[in-house]
Amino acid sequence: MSTFQAPKGTYDLIPPNSAKYLAVREAIAAPLKNSGYGYIETPGFEDVALFARGVGESTDIVSKEMYAFETKGGDQLALRPEGTASVLRAALEANLHKAGSLPVKLWYSGSYYRYERPQKGRYRHFSQVGAEAIGAEDPALDAELIILADQAYRALGLRQFRILLNSLGCRECRPVYRDALQGFLRGLDLDEDTRARIELNPLRILDDKRADVQKQLVGAPLLRDYLCEACRTYHGEVRGLLGAAGVVYEDDEKLVRGLDYYTRTTFEFVHDGLGSQSAVGGGGRYDGLSEMIGGPALPSVGWALGVDRTVLALEAEGVELDIPAATSVFAVPIGDEARRVLFGVVTELRRAGVAADFSYGGKGLKAAMKAANRSGARYAIVAGERDLADGKVQLKDMESGEQGPVALDAVVEALSSRVLG
């Protein structure tokens, strides 16, 4: 142990567990790559004002959880707490919305930072894979994204997740609802913080997890009853397309989500094996965000799925991912001459595309075979002076235990055909 530890609320991804994270990222990305989404990568930090304006000054994410700092040059920056604002900023900056046909479809994968109270499933550094479809208002696009997330989770083997769906209305109908809700909330018995929230962000109160608050919310006006005709039709279409695709969802009138930019379709993926941090992913439509950050009107929709919580969900369901052993062949030299020769064989195997590793550090046979075992390699090649004098190496099938000599000049070919087929 060194003097240092990972900072509070963070953890390291270490082999073999780290392979799961890679596999989850790949599994989420695969359906996106297959559906016209291009890869985008943006900086880990941005102008703090981008998040203040985009995500919303009154949200917990911006007001309490942001890692904001001033640089030596006097710039006000923040570590990114989420991906959408940055991706939209980058797309606007590169004029992607003018360069080709709309929507611009992008996917990303990266680290995000929120100064939260750490607990299982809630960290200060976490990882998301996300997707954004920028510049089109089309219920099929909302449906596409939900279907692709569902496909990703299913491909991973998850079953105990649910999709919650709601519409948050648009700039026509939401203000009318907001007024009605504020009127209702002002009549309740709430603490000071929550009362302040009535004026700033009343919809968020619907999401309050406290039982005494939830009890008072019975009978609160529902956005569903205030949706304008256009929003109602749009939402009906999204629901119809999901139904036709065989994607099961639950209508959840109280689903609001913690970011200000959402309009119309909002959704969350929750997993029932995760306790209080049950949201594994979420997203929705954000038709006004581009204008909020100084761009043109670009109705858009997107989601972000949490990699950390997806791994926890897999563990909760007992799903073992099929992760092939990283190493196929492990070379065990006995003596200096064998070390030089087998190192050459390993290099050749690698160049031929066979995953191969080597016993370093001049280990004895026993320790070296242990290392071969640990590597998960299907084959070991062992050679000592006498084998080399005969122009041979011993090839051991680690699964069956069978062992036999193979000519040194044929071993790369023999292993390549066994491993690569």
Ligand code: AMP
């Ligand atoms: P949000 O932007 O808050 O909707 O987050 C989208 C997803 O990212 C969530 O559903 C979680 O899976 C994940 N996530 C958000 N915050 C955290 C966190 N502090 N720790 C771990 N995962 C998180």
